[in-house]
Amino acid sequence: MLKTSVVCFLASYGVAFACEVSQLKRRSTLSRIVSFLFTVAGFVAHTLYLLYRSRQADLPPLLSSAHDWYLVLAWLAVLVHLFVSAVDSELATGLVAWPVILALVVASWFVTDQPGHRLDYDRGWKMLHASTLMLGTVFILLGFVLSLLYLWQHRRLKQRQTSNDSVKLPNLELIERLNRFAILVAVPFQMVGIISGFGLGVFATGGGIPMTWTDPVVIGGIFTGLLVGVLFVWLLIQKRSPGRQIALRTAWACGFLLVTLIGLQMLTAATKWHSIHGSAPTPSANATRGLAP
Structure with a gap:
């Protein structure tokens, strides 16, 4: 199992967002490819982290803690963004979606990560x-x-x-x-x-x-x-x-x-x-x- 952390996929998402912002000045195929690759890399790390947290708490991520609940919400948002990018990679929807996703990941750091359900x-x-x-x-x-x-x-x-x-x-x-x-x-x-x-x-x-x-x-x-x-x-x-x-x-x-x-x-x-x-x-x-x- 690879070592993953919130910081790891947050950084990947940050780079993907920066590539999206760079498109405002000049459209670049290379920037779109880099953004997509960093999104996929962050999504994989994000998934591994949620799986680890689930096994650690012996609970589904939706029930383990508020920390994991926010990360599941962010994970689903990234999944939708990946789908939209796969359908039409030229759409600039990431310029609006990424700030919301990054805010959810950052917010997850400041809420409880302790199980609240039995x-x-x-x-x-x-x-x-x-x-x-x-x-x-x-x-x-x-x-x-x-x-x-x-x-x-x-x-x-x-x-x-x-x-x-x-x-x-x-x-x-x-x-x-x-x-x-x-x-x-x-x-x-x-x-x-x-x-x-x-x-x-x-x-x-x-x-x-x-x-x-x-x-x-x-x-x-x-x-x-x-x-x-x-x-x-x-x-x-x-x-x-x-x-x-x-x-x-x-x-x-x-x-x-x-x-x-x-x-x-x-x-x-x-x-x-x-x-x-x-x-x-x-x-x-x-x-x-x-x-x-």
């Missing part, structure tokens, strides 16, 4: 909670990135900058359809994840972490869930709305949700408040996090 109780419900919440968050993340792409492309068209051959983006109609689809799919998954999480906190048969209604993560989850739910209803009742209006509301709602989820988890770890996702990390855990034998 699978000898309510295993099925815990997997339902973790998997649906993850899927919902992935589609929300996708909606956020698509909204930013739409606003960027809309501005370029308005200012007649599309003649710049160094940047190629999908057409507005395609982005709008994908954006609407991402939100309409995300909200049901998110609601199931939140409801099942409340059920675990209230009706856990044993061995679980008790839920407190004053927990900042619980409060943030309720508020942001309601916010995205309102966006979901608005999309359903709007038969025809300007694409830019949809993109703006989606970007604000999804961006706020992601910042809230990450910020509250970091706040919980920093202040050692007890969270339904696990206990606060210890200094020794922070000193050794990210290293695999």
